[in-house]
Amino acid sequence: MQPTSPNFKANAKAALADRPLQAALGKLAQGFPMRRAEAAARLPEFERLRDQARDIKDHVLENLDRYLELYEAKVVEQGGQVHWCETAADARAAILRICRKAGAISVTKSKSMIGEEIAINDFLEQNGIEPVETDLGEYIIQLRREPPSHIIAPAIHLSLDQVADTFLEKHTDLDPNRAIREPRALLEEARTRLRGKFLGADVGLTGANMLIAETGSNVLVTNEGNADLTYGLPKVHIVIASLEKIVPTLEDATTILRVLARSATGQDMSVYTTFCTGPKRPQDLDGPEEYHVVLLDNGRTKMIGSEFHEMLRCIRCGACLNHCPIYKSVGGHAYGWVYSGPMGAVLIPNLIGMETAGHLPNASTLCGKCESVCPMRIPLPRMLRRWRQRQFAAGRGGFVAKTALGLWAGLVTRPKLYRFLMGLGVAALGQLGSKGKFKWLPLAGGWTQVRDLAAPAGDTFVAQYHKGPRGDQSGDLIRKGWRP
């Protein structure tokens, strides 16, 4: 998809004025964080599991080449095939090749952020193959031709009415006067439509929450069971995953599963957790005849060893979005690409470039809430600051901002000059702001657009302290009851 990240400010402004979006974000803000807190509280070892999960991924990243080789060997041993793809274009081409070979005209898909990252749907359509999203949220946004606004709840930005309107508009073969304003009715309608698609699909395309080196399996986690119908019914199963999804053992996978759903939705476990291993064996009753893994790099190996290395621990749980006050203000689409929230603000510049996504690491108060809930203990604020450092070093802070900062820093590191000038400035401002506050001040537009500015109180604290009203130490005076 064409990123709109350069328009972040305009996107954000529009999002703030979008009533249904704000209502949806309000609901999200109440629901997920509360459920996560409850789930964490129910599990005494939750914090310890977070440490373990972090350590597992750190170990994998240290030994990624070895685990990838082990994993491939296992996949092949089970009769599957791994397609190594460096770029999004390579991955699209690999998928198309497999589809062509299978003579596919219809591909069912379960939710995959990598699928979004490589924009596989548009590509398949351009090549005459129909992609069908089977996750309800993804199905809705596919009908609306929108990108997901949340990594685990792609249609979270929509109200029930908006979904109903979409169904009425797109499902034109059905009675336009049917009653579908209830969640149940919407669900039934989507289910009925999808049922036929499941049965008719030639290829099933799924993502992977993890890839297990020990067994060559991929793990699929859903609440709808759609992934199971996606991989189990068609003749060909394609798994699309980025290479940092690997974990060493089944045991490690279960450790991460224990923090994944709790962090994401506050469930102890997602409703469906599936381990898929290779194609159907002779004794199996069903399953795909072919099993392919399209393993995507798309910039990940460049992150290894960089200041963004730890971002590769991410398991895409969405907790950092759910708890982010910026995300909760503007929603996912404002970020302008397939990821969003704190993880998006770190990841997107890595994947599509700082030039395009430069706003994202800056649009944060670095409040630290995301890091405090991230199951993988990823230091997201630190990495946002790292992007700012790169931008500053590359001279992207903007000339005015950079010059102003430089002048200010020059002053701050010269205490005598600082004291002198601040004393003058504070006195002058104190005179001007005799009502105690300013409604407007030159150069303070960003501040006074929204709020009043308290006026300073006459002289600086340090000067008052050292001079004291009668020239002696204010420490003594305060003890004697003097008030500023």
Add this chain to the structure above:
Amino acid sequence: MNDPTQPNVGLFATCLVDLMRPQVGFAAVKLLEAAGCRVSVPEAQTCCGQPAYNSGDEPDSIAIAKQVIETFSEFDYIVVPSGSCGGMIKRHYPEMFEHDSGWLAKATALAAKTHELLSFLTDVRNYSPTGVSYAGRATYHDSCSSLREMQVKAQPRKLLGAVAGLTIAEGNEAETCCGFGGLFCVKYPDISESMVDAKIDDIVKTGADTLLAGDMGCLMNISGRLQRRGIAVRARHAAEVLAGMGDLPAIGEPAKGRD
């Protein structure tokens, strides 16, 4: 005068207190002395460098950090009436010198003795105010850095619990960012506005007449917006109330004797 049992405390007032709200500095001095400390206010102090650091300006933040380290190394403790500037010294200075072992040692030593004011009073000095009163219903805003970088949560509530006449009404969103974020609030004013408005709605829900916090940045942001919206909640630094200075004009109110 020079009681050897009294720790030598260097007060880092922070640039916002220094320039915008001197009475917080005086309140801090008073509280620290009441808690049995010898207090110094080095004249060479300016700013902790956070605006530069959070703007990605590493060279300038390093220069500023070195100056703060040199100014304050001589003290037993460095006390800061702000979790944000305290967190800068305690958490971020060592981070900055990751690759400079000489300065890393100095930064780590300084970090180890740096404390946020309110938590220093309770955790290190076991101090509790006596004979202080404040008639009002206050809600306490946990600044992000106080809460998450300096682990300040119970300490201010414990101190304020000893103030006669003061009730604390907790907001559901006490721990949510107010949208200040240093330069964030001027770079992204629309988002900042929506965040500070959410904060204010939560404050109003508590029915409080006073907003207390331990960070001037948040206080100026929230009080500025309260005044712009015409909401009569007064904002003060918690240290002012604890030091018995809760009757002085609140943030953004005209000084007495002026019109």
